Amino acid sequence: xxxxxxxxxxxxxxxxxxxxxxxxxxxxxxxxxxxxxxxxxxxxxxxxxxxxxxxxxxxxxxxxxxxxxxxxxxxxxxxxxxxxxxxxxxxxxxxxxxxxxxxxxxxxxxxxxxxxxxxxxxxxxxxxxxxxxxxxxxxxxxxxxxxxxxxxxxxxxxxxxxxxxxxxxxxxxxxxxxxxxxxxxxxxxxxxxxxxxxxxxxxxxxxxxxxxxxxxxxxxxxxxxxxxxxxxxxxxxxxxxxxxxxxxxxxxxxxxxxxxxxxxxxxxxxxxxxxxxxxxxxxxxxxxxxxxxxxxxxxxxxxxxxxxxxxxxxxxxxxxxxxxxxxxxxxxxxxxxxxxxxxxxxxxxxxxxxxxxxxxxxxxxxxxxxxxxxxxxxxxxxxxxxxxxxxxxxxxxxxxxxxxxxxxxxxxxxx
Numbered sequence: 001x002x003x004x005x006x007x008x009x010x011x012x013x014x015x016x017x018x019x020x021x022x023x024x025x026x027x028x029x030x031x032x033x034x035x036x037x038x039x040x041x042x043x044x045x046x047x048x049x050x051x052x053x054x055x056x057x058x059x060x061x062x063x064x065x066x067x068x069x070x071x072x073x074x075x076x077x078x079x080x081x082x083x084x085x086x087x088x089x090x091x092x093x094x095x096x097x098x099x100x101x102x103x104x105x106x107x108x109x110x111x112x113x114x115x116x117x118x119x120x121x122x123x124x125x126x127x128x129x130x131x132x133x134x135x136x137x138x139x140x141x142x143x144x145x146x147x148x149x150x151x152x153x154x155x156x157x158x159x160x161x162x163x164x165x166x167x168x169x170x171x172x173x174x175x176x177x178x179x180x181x182x183x184x185x186x187x188x189x190x191x192x193x194x195x196x197x198x199x200x201x202x203x204x205x206x207x208x209x210x211x212x213x214x215x216x217x218x219x220x221x222x223x224x225x226x227x228x229x230x231x232x233x234x235x236x237x238x239x240x241x242x243x244x245x246x247x248x249x250x251x252x253x254x255x256x257x258x259x260x261x262x263x264x265x266x267x268x269x270x271x272x273x274x275x276x277x278x279x280x281x282x283x284x285x286x287x288x289x290x291x292x293x294x295x296x297x298x299x300x301x302x303x304x305x306x307x308x309x310x311x312x313x314x315x316x317x318x319x320x321x322x323x324x325x326x327x328x329x330x331x332x333x334x335x336x337x338x339x340x341x342x343x344x345x346x347x348x349x350x351x352x353x354x355x356x357x358x359x360x361x362x363x364x365x366x367x368x369x370x371x372x373x374x375x376x377x378x379x380x381x382x383x384x385x386x387x388x389x390x391x392x393x394x395x396x397x398x399x400x401x402x403x404x405x406x407x408x409x410x411x412x413x414x415x
Contacts, residue, residue, distance in 0.1 A: 006037070006040040006044050008064065009040045009047070009064055009067060010036060010040035011066050016068065017080070018117060019080070019081040019119055020081065020117060021116060022114070023079070023096050023115075024074060024114075025076075025077065027042065027074070027075055028073065028109070029106055037105070038105050038106050041105040042077060042109065043064070045099050046095050046096055046098065047064050047065035047095065062080065063080060065078065065079045086119070089252075089296055096114070097111050097288075101283070109282060110281060110282050110283055110284070111288050112288070113285065113287055114288055121328050121330065124296060125260065125297050126330030127265075127331040127333055128263075128266070128299060128331065129265045131334045132331070134334070134356075138213070140174065143355055144350070144355050144359045146172070146174045146358070146359050147173065147174065147177045148173050148366070149179045149360070149362040151164075151362050153179035153362070154181055154182050158189065158196050161193055162200040164366070164372055165197050165200050165201070166200040168365060168373070168375075169212045170208055171374065174212060175358070177215035177267070180219075180246075180269045183217050190216075191231060193216070194231060194232065194237070197214050198236055201213065202236075213237070215240075216237060216241060217269075219243040222247075222254045225242065225255050226258050230258070233263070237264070238264065239266070240267070242255055243269045243271045244268040244269065252293075252298070256297030265299040267298075267336070268298035268299075270293075270301065270302045286304070286319060290333070293333070298333060300333065300358055302335075302338050303319045303335040304337065305339055305345075307413075317353060320335040323335055334357065334358055335358070337353060337357055337360065342364030342367075342379075343361075343409070344382070344406055345413065346379070347382070348411070350383075350387075359383065364409070365378075368401070368404065368408070374401045375405070377401040377402075378399075378402045381396075381402040
């Protein structure tokens, strides 16, 4: 009876089937390992192999992953579709980003990219709205939508929070957004904040004649998130916000199912992503995290500022292009640019990322010398000027809020 060994998981002549999930990894083998040996162990450990030679009756190799390409420090591994439970992102990731991240056979390993086959991809729901929020929720077909987080992001009372939201909305902001660590604390309870903020939203809509909305953070255990989603719908909200990585993808899928019933969009905050993607030689790339978010149903996702803001970025433009691209008919995702943005950076941001985005500025709105409403006006003015093809300095001659913002921040990137 022939045994199954690591060598059985390496075949550089293999041609992946259309139904295979193909993953690209960057691998630094352990000191005593060749790249071929490391690649075979990656394919083995992430499918149905083990360290000992196995004597198995019958064939199980049709369920084995195959390392089929080696190019420098990058390898490609094909996984047969039968390895995966349809619609279970937790199970998929346990294969392709599980034990292999800690194997002694590799010094470092990074999941760079995935090519999702149609049967597996369409077993997930994808976004309910995607980029259509710009027209289905707002009337913004020709410009980026805008968002802001009250600052300081925690510590404001409910009354203060709603007041900041009102000022931002009447200044021209589309979306008030909770930050990632504001959920249901005693100084600003969830249900009070939801009610008072939406009341302020209604007043702002009446005053401005524009649609406004609120990204209220429902992050919690899965059952509580469902209860909070129900409360948002009952109160007349259009969105929930979820810290998708800290809650876990299974919980996100559960929330997506409820939001489909309620007609709510999901804004995905990526807090904790850098624990997976910041070190270039190890972990899981933001590109893959974005793919997972789309499959699981996020309508909006933070993808960076194309190196213009305060945070480390990883191929924002390329990630955004993947989020827009066709994926077997699943809806696309609206990328959110956030982290250190202000009006002076808007022209370059739109030059790099286009208008089919959400632009979120916190300090770049509330740090305006004349306050939140003026900061919101300045951000909106910078977007309007850019979309109309007018230089900011020229546009600012007629808009004092923008002129003050440019005088304060110029076009410098904060750190």
